Amino acid sequence: MKIIVLVKEVPDTYGDRKLDLETGLADRGAGDVVLDEIGERSLEVALTYADKNADTEVVVLSMVPEGAAATVRKGLAMGATSAVQVADEALRGADLGLTAEVLAAAIQRTGFDLVVAGNLSTDGTGGVLAAMIAERLGVPHATSLSSIEIASDTVSGVRVTEVGTMQVSAPLPAVVSVTEALPDARFPNFKGIMAAKKKPFEVLSLADLGVDPDDPEAARSIVIAIAQKPARDAGVKIVDEGNAGEKLADFLLQNRLV
Numbered sequence: 025m026k027i028i029v030l031v032k033e034v035p036d037t038y039g040d041r042k043l044d045l046e047t048g049l050a051d052r053g054a055g056d057v058v059l060d061e062i063g064e065r066s067l068e069v070a071l072t073y074a075d076k077n078a079d080t081e082v083v084v085l086s087m088v089p090e091g092a093a094a095t096v097r098k099g100l101a102m103g104a105t106s107a108v109q110v111a112d113e114a115l116r117g118a119d120l121g122l123t124a125e126v127l128a129a130a131i132q133r134t135g136f137d138l139v140v141a142g143n144l145s146t147d148g149t150g151g152v153l154a155a156m157i158a159e160r161l162g163v164p165h166a167t168s169l170s171s172i173e174i175a176s177d178t179v180s181g182v183r184v185t186e187v188g189t190m191q192v193s194a195p196l197p198a199v200v201s202v203t204e205a206l207p208d209a210r211f212p213n214f215k216g217i218m219a220a221k222k223k224p225f226e227v228l229s230l231a232d233l234g235v236d237p238d239d240p241e242a243a244r245s246i247v248i249a250i251a252q253k254p255a256r257d258a259g260v261k262i263v264d265e266g267n268a269g270e271k272l273a274d275f276l277l278q279n280r281l282v
Contacts, residue, residue, distance in 0.1 A: 025176070025196075026081045027070040028131055029104070030141040030153075031063035033088045033095040037146050045250050049117050059098050062142025064209035066202055069140050071103045071210065073174045081105045083134060087115060087126055090227070100220035101212035107223070108134055112230045114237045119245035120148075122237055124156035129233040131161060138179060139199040143168045154201035164194035170205035 036056040043049070067084060074080035084099035086092070087110040096109050110130050118126070131139055139161075141154045158165035169181035169192070179200055180193035194200075212220075230237060262271045276282045 025073075025077065025079065025137045025174075026083065026135055027073065027138045027140060027174075028083045028085050028134060028136045029063070029067045029070050029099070030127065030139065031067065031084050031086045031096065031099050032060045032145050032147075033057050033086070033092040034060045034145060034147040037061070043250070043252065045252060057092070057095060059095050060142065060145050060147075061209075062144060062146070062202070062204060063099075064102070065204065065206045066140045066142050067099055067102060067104065068207060068209040069172055069174075069202060070138075072207075074103070083108060083136075085127065085130055085134065086110070087118070087123060087130075089116075093225070093227075097220050097225070098212060100223045100225070101216040102210055103216060105223065107225045108228060109225070110228045110230075110233070112237075114230055118237070120150050120153060120156060121243050121245065122235075124153055124160060125242070126230070126233060126235050127153075128157045128160035129235050130228060131157065133228075133233065137196050138174065139197075141199070141201045143201040143203050154199050158199035161197075161199065163197045163199060165199040165201075166192045166194045167201040169200055169202050172200065172202060172206070 034057065036058050067082070070080075070082045074082050082104045083106050084096060084104045085108045086096045088096065090111040092111075093109060096107050100107050108130055110126055115122070115126065139154075139157065141157075143154070144151050154167050155165050166179060166181060166183070168183050170184050172179065172181040177196050178193055179196060179198050180191065181200065181202075183190045183192055184205075236242075260275060262268050262275070
């Protein structure tokens with residue numbers, strides 16, 4: 025079985041995130057960058073299956089700038105068989121539609137039985153990319169799974185919603201996305217880090233994939249306004265002078281919290 029895992033380099037979730045007010049894009053040079061945690065959990069799903077099935081090939085795929093190769097290689101150090109990186113300056117600031125088109129083309133070129141992704145990236149939080157990719161590939165998708173079971177010809181899992189719990193399944197080939205309810209990812213060990221240097225690592229451009237980012241017939245998002253998030257106001261401090269309960273109740277009512 026060939027499993028493709030979608031991973032992404034994102035700003036460190038524990039650091040401050042800044043927006044470039046000239047371009048409207050995240051300033052990725054303003055702090056540290058890391059492999060998105062939900063992508064690592066997705067990779068753990070594939071590696072866990074591969075641990076039990078020796079004929080499994082796990083490919084990490086990412087659409088990131090050329091300078092992000094070291095981050096993508098972490099997936100190889102964790103145990104992936106090979107990596108594919110789509111790097112093209114024309115993809116800077118790509119919207120979800122273009123991202124889905126590019127990743128679907130890379131997946132189709134690489135070949136797959138199953139695609140595993142996270143349900144939400146920590147920077148974009150679109151939550152629809154897996155479904156958009158499945159639509160372009162013409163395969164079924166099962167999204168936001170809190171548990172997953174991979175078989176030779178099917179994939180199944182549990183999706184938790186506001187109204188209940190659903191057991192879903194799909195025949196392979198398919199695309200799935202998982203939530204943070206899945207187990208934490210393994211840490212790369214020294215042997216894995218050294219082995220990663222010798223594993224196949226392919227870098228693709230838009231020309232390799234036959235994708236035109238300026239296609240006039242393709243739907244693209246356009247930024248029409250940019251604004252910086254206002255600074256947070258100081259909180260209200262209530263001093264108990266015998267009427268703190270009344271002040272707290274008034275505050276909750278004024279802010280429509282009760």
